[in-house]
Amino acid sequence: xxxxxxxxxxxxxxxxxxxxxxxxxxxxxxxxxxxxxxxxxxxxxxxxxxxxxxxxxxxxxxxxxxxxxxxxxxxxxxxxxxxxxxxxxxxxxxxxxxxxxxxxxxxxxxxxxxxxxxxxxxxxxxxxxxxxxxxxxxxxxxxxxxxxxxxxxxxxxxxxxxxxxxxxxxxxxxxxxxxxxxxxxxxxxxxxxxxxxxxxxxxxxxxxxxxxxxxxxxxxxxxxxxxxxxxxxxxxxxxxxxxxxxxxxxxxxx
Numbered sequence: 001x002x003x004x005x006x007x008x009x010x011x012x013x014x015x016x017x018x019x020x021x022x023x024x025x026x027x028x029x030x031x032x033x034x035x036x037x038x039x040x041x042x043x044x045x046x047x048x049x050x051x052x053x054x055x056x057x058x059x060x061x062x063x064x065x066x067x068x069x070x071x072x073x074x075x076x077x078x079x080x081x082x083x084x085x086x087x088x089x090x091x092x093x094x095x096x097x098x099x100x101x102x103x104x105x106x107x108x109x110x111x112x113x114x115x116x117x118x119x120x121x122x123x124x125x126x127x128x129x130x131x132x133x134x135x136x137x138x139x140x141x142x143x144x145x146x147x148x149x150x151x152x153x154x155x156x157x158x159x160x161x162x163x164x165x166x167x168x169x170x171x172x173x174x175x176x177x178x179x180x181x182x183x184x185x186x187x188x189x190x191x192x193x194x195x196x197x198x199x200x201x202x203x204x205x206x207x208x209x210x211x212x213x214x215x216x217x218x219x220x221x222x223x224x225x226x227x228x229x230x231x232x233x234x235x236x237x238x239x240x241x242x243x244x245x246x247x248x249x250x251x252x253x254x
Contacts, residue, residue, distance in 0.1 A: 004198065004244070004247070004248035004251060005026075005192065005198055005199070005200060005244045005247070005248065006026045006027060006198065006199040006200070007024070007025050007026050007027070007199075007200055007202075007237075007240060007241060007244060008025070008026065008027040008028070008029055008058070008178065008199065008200065008201045008202075009023075009025040009027070009028055009029070009201075009202060009203070009204060009237060010028075010029040010031065010034070010038070010201065010202070010203040011028055011029070011030060011031075011203070012030075012031055012032050012033065012034045012038070012041070013045075014045065014048050014049050014052055014053075015230045016228075016230060016233050017030060017049045017052070017053045017057070018052055018053060018230070019230040019231070019233045019234035019237065020055075020204075020233070020234070020237050021053045021054065021055045022234050022237075023233075023234040023235070023236075023237025023238045023240075023241060024237060024238060024241035025055060025237055025241070026055060026056070027055060027056045027057070027058060027091075027092075028049070028053060028055060028056070028057045028058065029057075029058045029059075029060060029094055029122075029201065030045065030046065030049050030057050030058070030059050030060065031059075031060035031062070031094075032045065033065065034203065036065035037062075037065060037125075038060050038062060039060065039062045039063065039064060039065060040059070040060055040061055040062055040063060040078075040081045041059065041060070043084045043087075043088065046059060046084065046085060046088045046090065047088045050088045050089050050090070056091035056092065057090055057091055057092075058090065058091060058092035058093060058094050058122060059081075059085040059090045059092075059093055059094065060093075060094045060095070060124070061078050061081050061082055061085070061093050061094065061095040061112070062078075062095065062124075063077045063078055063081070067098070068096055068097055068098040068126040068129070069097070069098055069099065069100050069105075070097055070108075075097075075108060075112075078095065078112060079112070079115055082112065082115055082116050085119075086116075086119065090119065091119065092119050092120045092121065092122065092146075093116050093119055093120075093121050093122070094121070094122045094124050094149065095109070095112055095116075095121060095122075095123070095124060096109060096123045096124045096125075096126035096127065096140075097109045097112070097126070098126050098129065098130075102129040102130055102131065103130060103135070103136070103139065104123075104126075104127075104130065104136050104139035104140055104143070106139050106142050106143055109123070109140075109143040109145070110142065110143040110144055113143050113144040113145055114144065120145075120146035120147070121143075121144070121145045121146055122145065122146065122147045122148070122149050122178070123140045123143065123145040123147070123148045123149065124149045125149055125150060125151065125180065125181075127140065127148050127149070127150045128150055128151055128152070128153045128154075129153075130153075133150075133152070133153060133163060133166075133167060134166075134167075134170060137167055137170055137171065137175075140175065141171075141174050141175050145175065146175065146176060147175060147176035147177070147178050147199065148167075148175060148176070148177055148178065149178050149180050149201055150164070150167065150177065150178070150179065150180065151164075151179065151180050151181025151182075152164040152167070152179070152181075154181065155181060155182065156181045156182035156183075157179040157180060157181040157182060157183055157187075157191050158182065158183075158187050158190065158191065160181075161190075161191070161194045161195060164177065164179050164191075164194075164195045164197070165194060165195045165196070168195050168196055168197060176198075176199055177195075177197060177199075178197065178199040178200065178201050179191055179195060179197050179200060179201070180200075180201035180202065183200060183201070183202040184202065184204070184205060184236075184240070185236070185239035185240050185242075185243050188200060188202075188240055188243050188244065189243055189244075189246070189247055192244070192247055193247065200244070202240065204228075204233060204236045204237060204240070205228075205236070
């Protein structure tokens with residue numbers, strides 16, 4: 001039976017990356033400082049994670065916490081971080097740039113997507129700050145990014161299932177939509193069945209969704225103690241994998 005879903009787990013440590021891979025994660029998003037929504041991990045963290053984890057690793061390229069409008073020097077830093085990620089053998093990158101009005105900065109994001117080639121780029125949750133999700137979708141498609149990480153503009157994916165479903169349909173197979181935001185073993189089946197998403201992202205309850213400057217507060221949902229035991233972390237990943245396997249089996253049996 002072919003595999004139906006891709007489960008991406010966001011981590012900020014090598015121990016959790018190893019635990020996620022052991023638990024059956026298909027892909028890792030590696031970052032630092034999840035409490036602020038995540039920033040680019042150090043070159044050392046990238047390299048050590050790559051040494052110990054065989055599943056694909058996507059690296060977050062975000063030079064600082066806060067908004068997603070970057071200066072020329074910050075853009076230069078992002079290019080250098082992309083180069084460092086390539087050097088350690090990363091499999092993909094996660095990034096996004098906005099204008100001050102929270103519309104997608106197509107020109108500068110496209111420049112980074114082209115610089116990242118041949119690595120695929122995920123446009124991250126900066127997308128959720130856009131007032132018009134449909135317009136933002138078209139903008140991100142123009143950048144050449146491969147997928148969009150989104151909670152539909154809400155704190156939790158389960159609060160935006162209609163929006164996520166609309167985005168899935170509006171893509172017309174031009175880009176992948178990867179739901180995120182408070183997804184766990186109790187609600188992952190509902191998310192995939194309602195939206196028809198085939199890629200799912202979660203930090204297994206160890207992160208705080210990214211916040212922005214347009215009044216939407218993504219800073220507190222899903223936050224738990226940062227030192228979640230690796231064994232417990234692995235068990236949570238296993239539960240997610242098992243849920244998705246059950247959905248796949250049920251769909252195959254129809």
